Amino acid sequence: MFALIRQDRDLRVDFFRGLSLWIIFVNHIPGNWLGLVTPRNYMLAxxxxxxxxxxxxxxxxxxGIVMDRQGWLFAASRVMGRVFTLYVAHIFLLVVFTxxxxxxxxxxxxxxxxxxxxxxxxxxxPYxxxxxxxxxRYQPSFLNILPLYxxxxxxFAVAMPLLRRPWLLLGASAALYVATRTFDWDLPSWSGEGWFFNPLGWQFLFFIGCALGYRPPGGAPFxxxxxRWLVALSLALLALGVVATQLLYFRWDIAEQRLPxxxxxxxxxxxxxxxHPMRLATMLALAYLAAHFIPRTAAWLRGWAAAPFVLMGQQALPVFCAGIALSFLGRVALEISDQWPMQLLVNLAGPAALTLIAALTAWYGTEKRAARRGAAPAAAAAGAPAGAAPVVANPLPAASGRDSG
Structure with a gap:
């Protein structure tokens, strides 16, 4: 497994993305006992x-690296290629899940x-x-994350040049976010109720991530x-979120009777x-604390316990799609029996299958990159014409997160 993990990346990102995929799998199974300890029960994110x-x-x-090296139009074309891949994956998942x-x-x-x-x-x-x-415009339950993405x-393909001016990017994104919440803007849906995840609201969190991820050539990143006061504020916000979550989802009777x-x-x-701004603030507080208290070189990120999550995070798209299908199988299994033997089976077999899928995808990607690297010397030995374009295995750096889900 360790040989399949690309170590020259920020493994914190891969670990938490893989952890999120596991949590999504758990939360999509009604009656799963592990669902009682996932973050949705204790915080507003x-x-x-x-x-x-x-x-x-x-x-x-x-x-951002592609844009700086090869221009906005080329980078935007790469982004739209990824959009097409996600769209095909969504339709395939829709057919399988239905x-x-x-x-x-x-x-x-x-x-x-x-x-x-x-x-x-x-x-x-049906038609x-x-x-x-x-x-x-129609998104069944569990099939609304990929359309959002x-x-x-x-x-992002349109707004990418603003990465070089992060405050302008964030200001425009914040203005759209405020207008969306003020005027109830949303994208159209078949039901007329709007999207389950409104992209016009969620784009603010996404573009904050974009601004943090961009590395300007020769300049300081955002x-x-x-x-200390930001740490204290973040901790206070998380504590407040715990109370709000308990009142909102588990003790609403107390909120109605005793709160103003x-x-x-x-x-x-x-x-x-x-x-909602409280959910946004909670996520930013968590990210701030994780970024400053978990060093990029933390040894545990390269240990055996973190390895399955890191591997899943590096192969997020196939793992996410498989997780949706497997979660329904887990639901059917727990409806047959919800006692601890079946609970144990579902919560061991599911993540094991997701890890196996991630490993197979990583292995295939490694073999494909090796084949491309071997093609360049072969072409040179065969006498490629002078001035011919070189064979490039991957225009994105190994730490780019190209395979994000």
Whole structure:
């Protein structure tokens, strides 16, 4: 496993992205006991916020380098190529997930699967549902993260030149965020209720990640320096979030009865769809503490316990897609029995399968890069014409996060 991990990257990013993928798998299985200890139960930010912030960081790092070397149009074309890859992956996952859930609903006589996972339109209007899904206007449950990422990357392709002026980029992004929350802007959906993850709100977190990831040639990167008062503020914010989470999701009766009406309304308005400021602030506080208290050279990031998460984080797209399908299998298994033997089986077999998929993907990528590197000397030995373009194995650096999900 260790031989498949690319060590010349910021392994903190890969570890937390892999951890987020595992948490998403766990949270998508109703009745999973591990779901009781995931971050969504204790703070106003969870794996999705982590995933989006790190996706922005990887995009700013990888494509910012391409832009500085080969220009904006070339870099934008690379981004749109990634958008197309994500779109194809989303449609493939939609077909697999719909077939998986539909077959299970028929065989197990469980119509509730279709209703709960919002796949019932395929039973009522299959052709219209397919069209709306292709247009990203219809997103069944669990299939709304990739459409969000697709739109964010498309926005990034246009805004990429602003990476060189991070405060202008963040100012424009913040203005769109405020306008979105003020005027309830959203992208159109088939249901008319808007997107589950509103890209116009989530783009602010994504572009913060882009600004942090970009490394200007010959200049200092955009950073937030260590300050004791910022550490104290971050810790206080996280403590406040713990209380708010417990009241909002587990003890709302206390919030209604004992809190002032204004405060209770504020808690009730903490939404995830358009990235409520409290959720945004919580994620930024977590990122600030992690960046300053976990050194890039931390030995544990290269240890055996972190290795599966680092490997999954480096192969995020196939792991995410597989995790969606496996989580439904885990749900069916726990509906057969939710006692500790089945709990143990689901929570060991699932991550093991995801790690295996990551390992196979990494191995294939290593073999492909080796073949490309070997092609260059072979072409030279065969007498390539003078001035011919060299064979480039990978225009992105090894630490670029090109394979981000």
């Amino acid at each position: 969870d794996a999705t916020e982590t995933f989006v912030l790190l996706a922005g960081y990887a995009a700013g790092l990888a494509y 077939a998986q859930v539909g077959y299970s609903a028929e065989r197990l006589d469980a119509q509730a699967y279709l209703d709960e996972l919002q796949l019932d339109p395929f039973a009522r209007e 219209r549902a397919l069209l709306e899904a292709l247009l990203l 697709i739109v964010l990357l498309a926005m 950073t937030v320096p260590y300050r 009406a204004v405060l209770a309304r504020f808690l009730a308005g903490i939404d995830k769809a358009a990235m």
